Amino acid sequence: MSAPFVLAVPSKGRLQENTEAFFARAGLKLSKAGGARDYRGTIAGLDNVEVAYLSASEIAAQLSRGYAHFGVTGEDLVRDNIADAEKRVSLIDGLGFGYxxxxxxxxxxxxxxxxxxxxxxxxxxxxxxxxxxxxxxxxxxxxxxxxxxxxxxxxxxxxxxxxxxxxxxxxxxxxxxxxxxxxxxxxxxxxxxxxxxxxxxxSQANLVASKDADWSPQARETARIILDHIAARARANKYREVRTRFRQCDATLLGEAHSRFGVEAPFGGPTSSGMLTLHCPPGQIYALASFLREHGAETVSVVSLDYVFDRENPLFAKLETFLR
Ligand SMILES: Nc1ncnc2c1ncn2[C@@H]1O[C@H](COP(=O)(O)OP(=O)(O)OP(=O)(O)O)[C@@H](O)[C@H]1O
Ligand SMILES: O=P(O)(O)OC[C@H]1O[C@H](OP(=O)(O)OP(=O)(O)O)[C@H](O)[C@@H]1O
Ligand SMILES: [Mg+2]
Structure with a gap:
């Protein structure tokens, strides 16, 4: 069996709770076989991942030495504990907690x-x-x-x-x-x-990658899968999905909606019958729905997204650039 992929996460307090919640939202369930006092865990469905529960400052040290591939810890601890931090580790993404x-x-x-x-x-x-x-x-x-x-x-x-x-x-x-x-x-x-x-x-909590970890092809593939989950969730959080259908809905109207509300049309422009699916920033939903109705829509439906999987994964691209 090849060496495990090590993900180091905080072992206590709000950082631990927020970290577990963050991974859970991305569809990655961390669990400890031996209960709360067990400092080793797993991720459901990812067999070769070992989750190491450590103090936030120890996580920075382990990343610096290459004993963990990925870790969640504060940028303050990374910058203070790791000499030449930008060479040893890469801050892949700010996680929105631990400010x-x-x-x-x-x-x-x-x-x-x-x-x-x-x-x-x-x-x-x-x-x-x-x-x-x-x-x-x-x-x-x-x-x-x-x-x-x-x-x-x-x-x-x-x-x-x-x-x-x-x-x-x-x-x-x-x-x-x-x-x-x-x-x-x-x-x-x-x-x-x-x-x-x-x-x-x-400072805030970051997902941090280590340069000196054992980046075997299998470890890279595990990193890609983890980052694919996280990127899909991050993209989903940035938008709500808006659907409508009306005859006057055309490319010109879509262009105006794009420039005024920052909407994307992930599946292309309106169909011949005026069916349209948009991704819209949450803060612009009401303005967009009003705009669409003013231009002829009878009904506009809006739903939250769980995941948006794109072919491009900016987080994995960042990791690959760093490891090159
Ligand atoms: N109010 C806060 N108090 C302490 N740490 C905070 C707070 N808010 C955010 N953090 C962040 O949490 C991290 C420190 O977490 P924690 O205190 O659990 O780790 P530690 O110092 O390694 O552990 P210990 O305190 O057991 O030595 C830092 O990145 C810090 O910036
Ligand atoms: O600006 P504030 O909101 O008051 O927070 C800052 C304080 O919180 C933390 O201590 P904490 O009590 O969490 O204990 P710790 O130092 O052991 O982590 C930190 O060390 C500061 O002392
Ligand atoms: Mg502390």
Missing amino acids: ADVVVAVPQAWIDVRTMADLDDVATGFREQHHMRMRVATKFINLTRAFFSQRGISDYRIVESAGATEGAPAAGSAELIVDITTTGATLAANGLRVLDDGVILR
Whole structure:
């Protein structure tokens, strides 16, 4: 038997729930034979896939080493944990959950410090006054270094923080922090404020592919099948299917509908009897239905789509380009 295709997914919390729901919507059911505490799983119908349940940061590490072919983890962890990330891994697609911003936050009491340039001034003054460098508490060491160096700030020192980073300034172990925030509630509760230009990265969960995994022909074929499911679901989410039939429905009308509402006609223009199937962005449905009735339609029906399988698969094309 050949080596399995390894898909690494988060083992706990909202990331796990959202990941399982995401794959389920794409028609890929992840399951753990041994129940919730089993850290190995399978995908129904894909025999050679092994699902590895790991912490989000461990997933980034495994992808970097090539121990997993695909993984779901946050872009923040990919960028912070993997040196030369664009060579080692490819972010195939943002998954629409796990949103968090990596930010530079200072005490609210620092009223004159609004920007990174202000922070640079403070850093210099701090060193002169206190004979030590300003301390930044974070677990995002590489993202912090890269961002501060881009902004020309060098008078600082990183204090590595494993958790409760927002508490560091009040506890006296750092002057400021770099951490993730979603609602901002934790920063506010700790008397901290994000600098105006202090967003280092807007992160979300991504489907990530590893360069150094064992990309046998069988592994590539498995990747193609997984991405075919995901692309079909993504395409289905972007549209509703609209059907109508009326005599005046012709190519000119379709052209106008295309430019005004962004509709596609996946099965071609109206038939000789004026039968037409359209794919329309959800936000334009009512406008399109009104437009079609104004031009003669008696009835316009609209349904949600589960999957739209196209010959082209942009996600697999991206993977192939990356692996080349
Ligand atoms: N409010 C949030 N709190 C923590 N992580 C979040 C939040 N929102 C999104 N995320 C994302 O989730 C990922 C971190 O997940 P998680 O904390 O489960 O992993 P971990 O840090 O590897 O595990 P552990 O906390 O057990 O060490 C990051 O990509 C992060 O950006
Ligand atoms: O901007 P907010 O919505 O307040 O969210 C940000 C906070 O949430 C996370 O902590 P969490 O309590 O999830 O624990 P963790 O650090 O162990 O992941 C994160 O580490 C921040 O502290
Ligand atoms: Mg965590």
